[in-house]
Amino acid sequence: MLDVSGLGHTYGSGDKAHTAVGEVSFTVEPGELVCIVGPSGCGKSTLLRCVAGLLEPSKGSVSLHGNAVSGVPDDLAVVFQDYSRSLLPWRTVAGNVEFPLRDRGLSKAQRRDRVAEALSWVGLSKAAGKHPWQLSGGMQQRVCIARALAYRPALMLMDEPFASVDAQTRADLEDLVLKVREEADMTVLLVTHDIDESVYLADRVLVLSGSPSTVVETLKVDLPGPRDQITTRGSETFVRLRTEVAQLIRH
């Protein structure tokens, strides 16, 4: 579904040029959850911005459903790391989820149904009338996830979505992503620097090298579902995979 080939990005030019992404190629199939993991500053976010169409890559191409992507594609949604800055404080939770739907030619009733459905997926039905700043960080990020789900994208991009929340909330949100991905039948591309998180969430893990990044290895995660924070993370396969990813990143 998503086909990234030979993608590279260099900021600036001449002496100040900095190549963030060297040359990256990968694909994401429908229904897959793919994690991109790499060391800090390896250009993961740059890569994601290129895929999202927010940044024009210096070289290479991105295609979605076989169509070359230029600009932001129509059926793609992004969950940003900085949830509080991504949400609109003057709109309610429901208003935030509904906001992107208003330009999609939906009737009022359709929009209301989609908002209600997305909020129930993330367990925030009761907070629909609150404002984002009345919620905890984890709840705010759930609003962002609901907003992305209500948009019904073919592909959901997540840029370090849980890097700004505490450990317990992080585990909850990871499980939430696994759950809604199942319920909404969503294809997800998630960028993280957390090795355990990538193995826990993904069907496939793409390991990036340091900047300028390239794909060092693609690992298939054959952990059985439904995954569980305690048993999955304690399983032999999990430990073997996380060790493997860690070794790939260190070298």
Next chain:
Amino acid sequence: MTAISLPQNRVRTVQRWLVFLGALLLWQVLAARAANPYFPPPVQIAGAAGRLWLSPLLGTNVLPSVARLLGAWAVASVLGVVIGLGLGRSRVVADYFEFLFSFLRTLPPPLLVPVFIVAFGIDSRMEIAVILFGVIWPVLLNTMDGARSVDQVKVDTARAFRISRGRWVLGVVLPAASPKIFAGLRVSLSISLILMVISELGGSTSGIGYQLGTAQGQVDLPGMWAWIVLISLLGYVFNRVLLQVEHRLLAWHRGAMGWEQ
């Protein structure tokens, strides 16, 4: 929380009024003792106010003045917000205009009265032009500033969700800039009152400012004071109303800043 703070608020309101009434009483006593014709006691001013405010002058002078003031302020505000939003989101154009605007802003608006008297004559058009030109800058520059400071993550979010241009401007940029816009509106409203009085004092044949000048010319000192009191009352009421509107519209801002929770 509310149950406890409500009576406290009432107590504070009563205290505030007591201070106000005390000051008024002090003024009355001091002015009555001084018996200086230039500083008539409040009771005498109140008498003059009853005589003047409720006369036919209300319809012929007071209300038209207020209408011109509010009309010119509203037009300047709309123009300031529209132009400010456009310029604030376009860095290149803003860079060209910023210096010019900052220069125009520092120009003391009363200086425009003689210029516009020459241009429009002794006419309400002159007064409207003076107010318009005098008060548009705080709104425009504040809106520009507010529009420019929209969070980069919100810019990215709007782009990623393909928010249409109109919805982006009205649904994101305008609300994001609104705290600064309101600060500009308050400044410009108080300037419009000043400009109304000055332009009517200098170049008009009716209006509150004109009546103030007339009372002065006739050495009707309590009358003069009555007009001055009316002007400050208007300023107080305008500001209160605008603050109320702001309080309602920007409730989210106080919440997001953690000022009220």
